[in-house]
Structure formats: structure tokens, C-alpha cells
Amino acid sequence: xxxxxxxxxxxxxxxxxxxxxxxxxxxxxxxxxxxxxxxxxxxxxxxxxxxxxxxxxxxxxxxxxxxxxxxxxxxxxxxxxxxxxxxxxxxxxxxxxxxxxxxxxxxxxxxxxxxxxxxxxxxxxxxxxxxxxxxxxxxxxxxxxxxxxxxxxxxxxxxxxxxxxxxxxxxxxxxxxxxxxxxxxxxxxxxxxxxxxxxxxxxxxxxxxxxxxxxxxxxxxxxxxxxxxxxxxx
Amino acid sequence: xxxxxxxxxxxxxxxxxxxxxxxxxxxxxxxxxxxxxxxxxxxxxxxxxxxxxxxxxxxxxxxxxxxxxxxxxxxxxxxxxxxxxxxxxxxxxxxxxxxxxxxxxxxxxxxxxxxxxxxxxxxxxxxxxxxxxxxxxxxxxxxxxxxxxxxxxxxxxxxxxxxxxxxxxxxxxxxxxxxxxxxxxxxxxxxxxxxxxxxxxxxxxxxxxxxxxxxxxxxxxxxxxxxxxxxxxxxxxxxxxxxxxxxxxxxxxxxxxxxxxxxxxxxxxxxxxxxxxxxxxxxxxxxxxxxxxxxxxxxxxxxxxxxxxxxxxxxxxxxxxxxxxxxxxxxxxxxxxxxxxxxxxxxxxxxxxxxxxxxxxxxxxxxxxxxxxxxxxxxxxxxxxxxxxxxxxxxxxxxxxxxxxxxxxxxxxxxxxxxxxxxxxxxxxxxxxxxxxxxxxxxxxxxxxxxxxxxxxxxxxxxxxxxxxxxxxxxxxxxxxxxxxxxxxxxxxxxxxxxxxxxxxxxxxxxxxxxxxxxxxxxxxxxxxxxxxxxxxxxxxxxxx
Numbered sequence: 001x002x003x004x005x006x007x008x009x010x011x012x013x014x015x016x017x018x019x020x021x022x023x024x025x026x027x028x029x030x031x032x033x034x035x036x037x038x039x040x041x042x043x044x045x046x047x048x049x050x051x052x053x054x055x056x057x058x059x060x061x062x063x064x065x066x067x068x069x070x071x072x073x074x075x076x077x078x079x080x081x082x083x084x085x086x087x088x089x090x091x092x093x094x095x096x097x098x099x100x101x102x103x104x105x106x107x108x109x110x111x112x113x114x115x116x117x118x119x120x121x122x123x124x125x126x127x128x129x130x131x132x133x134x135x136x137x138x139x140x141x142x143x144x145x146x147x148x149x150x151x152x153x154x155x156x157x158x159x160x161x162x163x164x165x166x167x168x169x170x171x172x173x174x175x176x177x178x179x180x181x182x183x184x185x186x187x188x189x190x191x192x193x194x195x196x197x198x199x200x201x202x203x204x205x206x207x208x209x210x211x212x213x214x215x216x217x218x219x220x221x222x223x224x225x226x227x228x229x230x231x232x233x234x
Numbered sequence: 235x236x237x238x239x240x241x242x243x244x245x246x247x248x249x250x251x252x253x254x255x256x257x258x259x260x261x262x263x264x265x266x267x268x269x270x271x272x273x274x275x276x277x278x279x280x281x282x283x284x285x286x287x288x289x290x291x292x293x294x295x296x297x298x299x300x301x302x303x304x305x306x307x308x309x310x311x312x313x314x315x316x317x318x319x320x321x322x323x324x325x326x327x328x329x330x331x332x333x334x335x336x337x338x339x340x341x342x343x344x345x346x347x348x349x350x351x352x353x354x355x356x357x358x359x360x361x362x363x364x365x366x367x368x369x370x371x372x373x374x375x376x377x378x379x380x381x382x383x384x385x386x387x388x389x390x391x392x393x394x395x396x397x398x399x400x401x402x403x404x405x406x407x408x409x410x411x412x413x414x415x416x417x418x419x420x421x422x423x424x425x426x427x428x429x430x431x432x433x434x435x436x437x438x439x440x441x442x443x444x445x446x447x448x449x450x451x452x453x454x455x456x457x458x459x460x461x462x463x464x465x466x467x468x469x470x471x472x473x474x475x476x477x478x479x480x481x482x483x484x485x486x487x488x489x490x491x492x493x494x495x496x497x498x499x500x501x502x503x504x505x506x507x508x509x510x511x512x513x514x515x516x517x518x519x520x521x522x523x524x525x526x527x528x529x530x531x532x533x534x535x536x537x538x539x540x541x542x543x544x545x546x547x548x549x550x551x552x553x554x555x556x557x558x559x560x561x562x563x564x565x566x567x568x569x570x571x572x573x574x575x576x577x578x579x580x581x582x583x584x585x586x587x588x589x590x591x592x593x594x595x596x597x598x599x600x601x602x603x604x605x606x607x608x609x610x611x612x613x614x615x616x617x618x619x620x621x622x623x624x625x626x627x628x629x630x631x632x633x634x635x636x637x638x639x640x641x642x643x644x645x646x647x648x649x650x651x652x653x654x655x656x657x658x659x660x661x662x663x664x665x666x667x668x669x670x671x672x673x674x675x676x677x678x679x680x681x682x683x684x685x686x687x688x689x690x691x692x693x694x695x696x697x698x699x700x701x702x703x704x705x706x707x708x709x710x711x712x713x714x715x716x717x718x719x720x721x722x723x724x725x726x727x728x729x730x731x732x733x734x735x736x737x738x739x740x741x742x743x744x745x746x747x748x749x750x751x752x753x754x755x756x757x758x759x760x761x762x763x764x765x766x767x768x769x770x771x772x773x774x775x776x777x778x779x
């Protein structure tokens with residue numbers, strides 16, 4: 001009896017949270033639109049307004065991404081997440097993920113390349129993977145100098161997606177301790193990258209099938225010499 | 235690319251003005267010219283009923299009225315959405331059981347807020363490209379030519395994976411509609427080799443059900459629910475199976491679970507009410523029928539049945555004010571649906587009598603007479619049965635039998651209905667009258683039938699057709715007569731070329747039959763023949779050219 005009472009309260013909380021997040025998202029969407037308009041209307045050369053717009057947009061997107069992460073983790077925890085696996089064209093998907101950050105790349109003058117075969121298809125929950133990619137891309141955009149390289153190819157273990165940048169790379173301490181981020185009790189929540197990695201791993205776990213497991217790993221170097229985030233999707 | 239966007243017609247449905255403006259601005263930016271906006275689902279459906287749109291952008295959350303999923307379901311059900319139309323569902327969060335719970339009614343694309351214009355454009359282009367590749371199939375489906383669509387699906391399996399999956403799904407669903415279960419099964423099995431798709435398992439379960447293998451169907455549905463507790467449509471199917479196996483209690487428990495997850499589906503609430511009645515759980519039945527009435531208020535899936543059943547429960551409770559108000563509401567709600575109106579009129583008469591034994595009920599009876607006279611062909615057998623039952627109870631036997639006469643004329647050769655009429659009249663001790671009534675309506679139609687067969691054999695095709703068409707006008711719901719006339723007209727046109735009047739009549743009649751039962755195989759086959767008839771000249775040209 002108490003159990004069902006408790007369950008009821010949790011369900012009520014989730015739907016309340018979902019409703020609030022709907023409202024917040026409407027506001028964020030409109031904020032993003034205004035930021036876009038301001039950026040368009042002001043002289044690109046003038047007084048760093050464009051730079052500030054880019055920063056503003058970056059922050060708005062962060063709020064949004066965190067909202068998504070929270071809601072998703074909430075549901076996974078409750079066992080209420082409904083996985084919606086479908087076939088998607090990877091090149092189209094990656095192109096769209098970059099466009100998602102289009103205003104930001106334009107304003108910051110960051111270029112990018114996508115390397116992926118046109119006929120590469122994979123099965124996954126598009127919305128979850130959008131969260132994962134958004135995370136990796138926005139992180140790379142923050143630390144890169146001026147270039148991003150996104151690649152994808154199929155392998156025995158699964159689809160390998162890499163996001164590389166030409167910035168200074170991840171700090172050594174983060175690389176050394178990346179295994180720790182997957183244990184919530186290690187206090188990773190203090191660190192945004194940590195939450196992102198945790199979320200990514202949860203999403204990849206939801207996609208495991210045929211005994212295949214997903215993983216995410218960070219490294220430095222690669223073709224561009226900066227940070228590299230490698231995602232293995234089973 | 236600009237002119238691609240410029241050629242299309244768009245509809246935006248969003249309750250939030252700024253969002254409408256924002257979407258409209260984006261579309262205009264891509265070169266779109268013809269954009270309409272609606273602030274709620276009801277207006278959206280109205281717009282969809284009037285115009286053919288190429289792209290619909292609909293928010294899931296639309297405030298108090300219908301939500302986006304309801305708009306999608308009703309628009310598809312009412313035939314307002316052509317296959318060629320791309321439906322974009324906009325959601326605030328990526329994972330809503332209410333949205334994803336439907337395996338069959340999925341939009342073309344889900345997009346999650348906030349949406350920027352580059353992404354929208356990118357997604358639009360890829361969907362439009364996909365739709366363009368499927369143009370021939372969409373046309374076949376728009377013509378109602380399922381057989382043609384199936385063979386087209388078979389020839390287009392060369393594309394990318396996404397397209398192949400889409401076609402496999404479509405083809406197998408069409409095969410099920412046409413009772414080609416072996417074909418459908420082999421497609422689903424192929425797909426399951428690629429991956430454990432819930433929709434493929436769902437399809438196999440349905441096939442088991444239609445083949446009468448209830449045991450296997452229930453096993454499959456149960457396994458699906460265990461793995462995907464949010465796929466609510468599976469609950470409905472499993473409940474059907476359980477009810478047929480005589481496990482009404484289990485079926486009821488299952489549907490109770492489903493309505494807890496999503497209360498809005500009218501047909502599910504109605505089914506739950508039915509089961510609860512059978513199980514003698516009156517309080518639950520009342521709740522379910524009340525919910526059906528409540529959610530049906532602005533839904534095309536509402537029926538008079540839930541009003542009738544709820545009225546009965548109120549009457550048993552002695553809750554007279556609620557009872558009378560409900561029936562008045564129902565009459566208003568179904569003012570434009572004569573069949574439902576008749577059901578409610580008879581129930582209203584019964585309720586009046588219940589309140590006061592001396593209360594006159596003539597006005598109700600007159601109204602029923604009037605509706606029957608005008609709408610004879612459009613009255614559903616189920617509604618006529620229900621109304622006749624009430625009228626017998628009021629000892630208005632003449633009126634009741636008039637309704638049953640209409641029913642029998644529309645179904646003169648269907649044993650199921652004849653049996654049910656006989657049973658009903660037996661209940662009121664009118665066996666002799668039943669036999670007379672059945673003989674009378676059957677005799678009339680048999681005469682027409684024999685006369686036409688004779689004419690056709692003697693080569694009087696045109697006279698037979700005109701006689702049959704007269705009969706169809708007189709008994710517009712009689713499937714046998716309709717199919718005879720369609721068959722005669724198609725034969726005639728095969729020999730003498732397409733005759734527009736006949737062609738129109740055939741299409742109209744067949745579409746009416748398919749509206750009534752979309753799995754009417756004969757009607758499907760005739761519709762396919764009809765399409766073949768009208769496309770033949772073109773095909774010959776293309777061969778010659």
C-alpha cells in the first residue's frame with residue numbers, strides 16, 4: 001500500500017517535471033530565436049556583441065541539454081524510459097547534429113568536417129543519441145581553436161563516432177580518472193563533463209543488444225591534435 | 235531547392251502564438267509561400283478536412299482540447315491525411331509514452347524543442363526526398379488500390395535501409411488487410427532477422443489472432459508487453475484475445491492498466507466498460523463509460539453507445555437528473571449522425587417512461603420515424619438493433635419492427651444479422667412476427683436478385699445495371715446488391731471502355747463499403763480492377779512509346 005502510494009507520488013513528480021520542462025523549452029526556443037535575431041542584426045565586426053551572442057546561445061543550449069539529461073536519467077532510473085529504436089542514416093544524423101549548433105559555429109567562426117559514408121545506417125533512439133552528440137559537440141566547440149572533425153564508421157563491436165577538435169585537449173587529470181565518472185557516488189556532478197559522460201554511458205547501456213556493449217572514452221591527439229571523444233554504439 | 239519549398243502547402247498547429255510565428259518565419263525563410271496556422275487541434279482538423287497539405291507541423295501539447303496525437307489519429311482515421319503528406323510532431327521532451335505508445339499511428343517525424351531553422355530545413359528536405367521516392371505507392375494508396383500498392387512495395391526494395399524498413403512495414407500491413415497472412419508473415423520474419431523490432435512481433439501476433447490461434451497470439455502479445463510496457467496498443471489486442479478466450483477478468487485488469495497509463499483513448503475506455511459490465515463491476519463500468527463520454531466530447535471516435543450504457547447505469551442507480559442531462563447532451567453531441575440519434579431517442583423515450591409512467595413519448599417516436607425515412611441507407615445495424623430493443627421494451631412493436639425491417643433489407647443474406655433479429659424478437663415473444671418480417675425483407679431482395687441474374691444471362695447488361703442501381707438507391711447499405719451492380723458495371727466497362735457515370739458510381743459505392751469495413755476483400759478487389767481499368771490506356775501508351 002505504501003509502495004503504491006510512493007509510486008504514485010513519483011509518477012506525479014515526473015509528469016509535473018515533464019510539464020515544467022515543456023514550458024521551459026518553449027521559453028528557451030524563443031530565447032534562442034531572439035539571440036539569433038540580435039546576432040543577425042548587429043554588425044559582425046562591432047564591439048564583440050556577436051561574441052556575446054555566441055556565449056549566450058552556448059549557455060541556453062547548456063540549460064536545455066541539462067534539462068534533457070535530467071529528465072532522461074529520471075525516467076531511466078524509474079524504468080520508465082521507452083526506447084524508440086529505428087534505422088537512421090548516419091551522415092544525415094551527424095549533419096543535423098552540427099546544424100543544431102549552426103549559429104554557434106558561425107558566430108565563433110568555427111569550421112567543421114564530417115567524414116562518413118553516405119550509405120551507413122544504424123539502429124538507435126534518435127532523441128537519446130541527439131543528447132549524446134549535443135554533449136560531445138558543445139564540449140568540443142567550447143575548447144576548440146577553430147576546427148571540428150566528426151567521423152563515423154562501422155566496426156565489429158558497433159558504430160564508432162568520434163568528435164575531435166584542434167584545441168588544447170582534455171586536462172591530464174580528466175583522462176586519468178575518466179573511469180570514475182561512471183560512478184555517480186564519486187561526486188562527478190560537480191563537473192559538467194562528468195555528467196555528460198555519465199549520461200552518454202547510460203544511453204549506450206540502453207542500446208546494448210546481442211551481448212554487445214557501448215562505451216565512451218576521451219583521449220588527446222588524433223588528426224587535429226586536440227581533444228577526442230570516441231563513442232562506441234552497439 | 236527554393237522552388238521545392240515554394241510549391242508546397244503547409245499547416246502549422248500550435249497553441250502558442252510565438253511558436254506559430256517562429257515556425258512560419260522559418261518556413262518563409264526556406265521559400266515557402268502557402269502557410270496556414272491554427273491555434274488548436276480542432277481548428278487544425280477542420281483545416282485538414284478542407285485542404286490537402288503537403289507538410290503539417292503540429293505541436294503535441296495543444297492546451298485543453300485535442301493533443302497532437304489525437305489530431306494525427308483522427309486525421310488519418312477520417313482520411314484527411316494523404317500518404318504523401320508529411321506530418322511533423324513537435325514535442326517538448328523526447329520520450330513521452332503517450333506519444334510513442336502507438337505502434338501504428340506514428341507521425342513521419344518527431345522533432346524535439348527547441349528547433350532551429352537549419353535543422354528543420356535539413357529534416358524537411360530529407361523527408362520530402364523520401365516521400366518523393368514513394369510517390370507511385372502513395373498514389374496507389376490514395377486511389378484505395380491496395381493490391382497495386384503491395385506489388386509496388388515489392389518492386390522498390392532496392393533503396394536504403396530506412397526505405398526498405400518502411401516498405402516492409404507498409405507491405406506487411408497491407409497484406410494483413412487483404413488476408414494474405416503467409417506473405418505478411420514471411421516479411422515480418424525477414425525483418426526480425428535484422429533486429430528484434432516490436433512492430434514485427436506485433437504484426438505476427440495479429441496474424442496469429444486472425445488465423446484463430448489465440449494461444450500463440452496471447453503468448454506473443456504478453457512477451458511484447460513484458461519488454462515494452464508502454465506499447466499500449468498491444469494491451470488492446472491482448473484484451474481482445476483474452477475476452478475471446480473467456481478470460482474477461484484478465485482482459486479487464488489489463489485494460490485498467492492501460493487506461494491508467496493513458497486515459498484518452500475512447501475505444502479503449504468503451505471496451506473496458508463493456509468488460510466491466512460483463513464482469514458485473516458496475517462502478518468500474520460507470521467510470522469507464524464516463525471517461526469514454528468525457529474524452530469523446532471532441533473526438534471523432536465517440537459513439538452513442540457509451541451514452542446509452544452510461545444512461546442505463548444512471549437509471550439503475552436512480553440518478554434521474556444525471557440521466558436526463560446525459561441523454562440531452564448526447565442528442566446534441568450526435569445531432570448530425572442519424573444512426574446514433576435514433577439510439578439516443580429510443581433511450582430517451584425509455585428514460586422518460588422510467589421517470590413517469592404516464593409521460594407521453596410520441597415526439598420521440600415521430601422523430602425516429604422521420605430520421606428513418608430520410609436516412610434509411612446510412613443507419614448502422616448495431617444502432618438499429620439497440621434502438622429496437624428499447625422500443626420493444628416500451629411496447630412500441632410497430633416502430634421496433636420498422637427499424638428491424640430496414641436492418642434486414644440492408645443485410646438480407648447475412649445469417650448473423652437474421653439470427654440476431656430472431657433472437658431479439660424471441661425475447662419479446664414475437665416469433666411468428668419475426669419469421670414474417672424476415673421472409674418479407676428477404677423476398678423483396680431475392681426477387682431483384684433473380685431478375686438481374688436472368689437479365690445478365692440474356693445479355694441485357696444495361697437493363698440489369700439500371701435495375702441494380704435502382705435497387706442500390708433503394709437499399710444503399712446492402713452489400714450484396716452493391717457488389718452485384720459494381721461487378722456488372724466493371725464488366726460492361728471492360729468491354730465498352732470507361733463510362734464516367736458508371737466509374738463514379740463504382741468508386742463511390744466501393745469507398746462506402748470500405749469505410750464500413752476496411753478489410754472488405756471483395757470491395758478491395760473490385761477497387762483494384764477499377765483502377766486497372768482507368769490506368770490501362772496510359773500503360774499502353776508507355777509501352778508503345
